[in-house]
Amino acid sequence: MRMQFTETQETLEVHxxxxxxxxxxxxxxxxxxxxxxxxxxxxxxxxYYTSRWDALCPYVNVSPEMIAMAQKPFIVYAIPPESPYGVxxxxxxxxxxxxxxxFWTEERRSRKFKELDKLxxxxxxxxxxxxxxxxxxxxxxxxxxxxxxxxxIHDQEVEGFVDYIRDLDILLIQVHAPNGDLxxxxxxxxxxxxxxxxxxxxxxxxxxxxxxxxxxxCLLASRWTANNGYQYYNLGPVDDYGYKALFVTDHEPIxxxxxxxxxxxxxxxxxxxxxxxxxxxxxxxxxRHT
Numbered sequence: 001m002r003m004q005f006t007e008t009q010e011t012l013e014v015h016x017x018x019x020x021x022x023x024x025x026x027x028x029x030x031x032x033x034x035x036x037x038x039x040x041x042x043x044x045x046x047x048y049y050t051s052r053w054d055a056l057c058p059y060v061n062v063s064p065e066m067i068a069m070a071q072k073p074f075i076v077y078a079i080p081p082e083s084p085y086g087v088x089x090x091x092x093x094x095x096x097x098x099x100x101x102x103f104w105t106e107e108r109r110s111r112k113f114k115e116l117d118k119l120x121x122x123x124x125x126x127x128x129x130x131x132x133x134x135x136x137x138x139x140x141x142x143x144x145x146x147x148x149x150x151x152x153i154h155d156q157e158v159e160g161f162v163d164y165i166r167d168l169d170i171l172l173i174q175v176h177a178p179n180g181d182l183x184x185x186x187x188x189x190x191x192x193x194x195x196x197x198x199x200x201x202x203x204x205x206x207x208x209x210x211x212x213x214x215x216x217x218c219l220l221a222s223r224w225t226a227n228n229g230y231q232y233y234n235l236g237p238v239d240d241y242g243y244k245a246l247f248v249t250d251h252e253p254i255x256x257x258x259x260x261x262x263x264x265x266x267x268x269x270x271x272x273x274x275x276x277x278x279x280x281x282x283x284x285x286x287x288r289h290t
Contacts, residue, residue, distance in 0.1 A: 027061045029164045038071045039156045043272045046265045048073040052160030055153045058189060058198040058234060062086070062257060067286060073260035075273060086255035087282045094238030094248035098222040099195070099231035103249055112246060113219055120216050123183060124176045127224060129190070132165030143172070143185050147203035161200065165189060171197060173220050175213070183208045186217040188233075195231040197221060218247055258283050 022033035030053060038049040049071045053060045059080040078093075079086035097103050104110060140158050141148070148158060173186040184204035188197045199221060204213035218235065225233040235244045237254065258278050266272045267283070274283060 025063070025065055027063050027066075029057075029167060030061060030160075031163055032066070034069050036156060036159070037066065037069060038074065039154050039160075041075075041154075043266060043269065046269060046272065048075065048260075048266050048273075050074070051076050052156050053164055054160070055151075055157040056161040056200045057164045058191065058196075058200075058236075067257075067259070070259060073258065073264055073266045073274065075259075075277075076257045077254065077277075079255040079257060081252060081255060083255065084287050086257045087278070087285055087288050088253045089256045089277045091237045091254050091277065093252040093254055094235040094244050095196075095250040095252055096218075096222050096225070096233040096235060096247045097231065097249040098225040098233050099229075100249070103222075104226070109246060116212060116216055116219055120175075120211055122178055123211070123216075124178070125220060126174045126176070127220070128172045130170050130172055132162075132168045132170055132189075135162060135165060135170065137162050140187075143187055144201045144203045147201055170200075171221065171224060173217060173224070175216070175220075177208065181205060181207070183211065184213040184217050186221060188221055190230075192230075195229075196234050197225045197230050197232070198234040199236055215243055215246070218244070222247060255288065257286060260284065 022035050024031065024033050032052060036052055039052055039054065041048050041050045041054075051060055051066075051074075054077060058078060060076055060078050061083065062076055062079060062085045076086070077089075104113075137158055140162060147153070169190045171188040171190055173184070173188075175183040177183050182205060184202060186202040187200050189200050191198055199218070202214055202217045204217070218233075222233045225231075232250070233247075234252075235247060238244045238248060238251070256277065258274055260267050260274060260283050262283070267274055267280075269275070274280070
């Protein structure tokens with residue numbers, strides 16, 4: 001079959017894959033085949049597809065092979081800013097310039113951090129750097145299984161995370177209360193080529209919500225970033241998370257791609273991601289305008 005796009009886009013052919021032996025693709029930190037590329041997502045009861053790296057990974061590369069084999073509607077978020085693919089959407093990454101002294105000395109931020117340190121002074125912090133190749137799917141569920149269930153993160157997206165980190169390191173921060181309770185587990189991906197630490201997920205114990213565990217995790221990760229030669233801690237998308245404003249110093253555009261038929265129910269529903277994240281005129285636009 002063929003997918004037809006406008007003159008500013010591309011026409012790509014789907015490759016035939018032998019049943020039971022799908023062709024395998026690798027692209028930087030990602031690997032996939034026709035069977036595991038697409039993850040079922042839903043807007044209300046409307047089915048569409050995202051990639052296996054969508055929920056937990058920072059920068060998702062695309063290729064002609066991936067675009068050709070994807071089921072539609074297919075949305076890829078967070079395409080690297082230097083990529084020729086994708087278009088800017090209505091959200092952005094919030095970056096913390098933790099490597100800058102000015103970040104730590106800004107008056108309001110410095111005061112808030114001191115208050116948070118005082119609030120959490122009885123907690124015990126453990127920080128580890130772990131080679132991603134040594135992390136299994138079972139390990140990741142032990143770190144964040146409750147979080148994944150609460151936020152409807154698919155098993156295939158957890159598998160995608162393990163795939164993504166196989167040649168990277170992760171930063172694991174755990175905080176315990178004096179009685180031994182696990183207060184929070186925070187996991188970030190180390191991206192030395194970008195001098196960046198990407199906050200992938202944080203699971204925290206709601207019995208300790210008075211300690212502001214989510215914000216405390218951001219502070220601990222930002223400190224580690226500064227103390228270990230990285231410039232930026234990436235908080236991920238920020239438009240829906242007001243608490244991140246205390247940390248954000250820079251914004252980075254998020255580039256994405258939406259492949260859809262114009263008459264698909266997702267395209268006809270004006271509350272769907274195709275409308276809230278994209279403008280209809282960029283649906284099926286594969287390459288960004290330079």
